[in-house]
Amino acid sequence: MQQNEDTLKTWQFVIWWLVIFALTAFGLIYFFYYVYQLLQGLVISAADITVNKGAFYCLGGAFLGGILLYFGVNKLRGKEVSKAQNTWASRAFWVALGLTILLPQLIHYPTASYLQAQGYNECELQSRQWLHDKVMVYTNTPEHCIELARADCAESPERQKCRLLPQFSANGLTIGSDP
Missing domain, CATH: 1.10.1390 (Phosphoglucose isomerase, C-terminal domain)
Incomplete structure (x- = not known):
């Protein structure tokens, strides 16, 4: 059996799969770490509370990575993608894209309003922004x-x-x- 020159060799495919796995794992860990930090700060009314929008962007990216990993495992096992799996993946893609775009805003604005109502103000000296990734530090x-x-x-x-x-x-x- 001759392999098409446009297809990846198995070892190349495995390397790409491992890279996607590492990025997906990082996205999930980063997301859960900052959600934990945010919730802990809110529960104990900490002196400073950090809202990291980038962590919420990472959740959508990790979700997309999970879809790629699922299909990568099927590819390594030699299974064909069924029409039902393709439909499911299309829907999951749109959900992940929606999470990536909407979740950071849905968390940022209500949290900022709540913190300001509780007497916190954004600490401009500690907050930072790069493109859409914004880390806001609120202090009491x-x-x-x-x-x-x-x-x-x-x-x-x-x-x-x-x-x-x-x-x-x-x-x-x-x-x-x-x-």
Whole structure:
């Protein structure tokens, strides 16, 4: 039996399957870790609560990875994809895409409203955004926000946010400290 040059060899297929497995596992772990952190902060009314929208994007990506893994296992076992499986996969794809797009917004806005109603404010010094991935840190007092930023700047004074804090100079030394 001659193999078409466009198809992957079994070892190449297994490597791709393992990569997709690793990315899917990472997405699920990342999602559940940040959901746990969020829920724990809400339950105990922590001084700072982090809402990581990227973690919610990862859930949809992990769901899509799960679909690919399912079909990858069938491919490795030599099973053909049935019409019912193809229909199921199409529906699951749209559900996963919907999760990827809608879930971060459905979590972010109600959580932000709830936290603001509870007296929390977004700590701009600790929050960050890259494209659609936004990590918002809410603190119960402005002082706690500055404490968090000071702690970060004490570890890495070269960070851009450290220039916004009055106690850090341009060279990373605190004002009034000995050189």
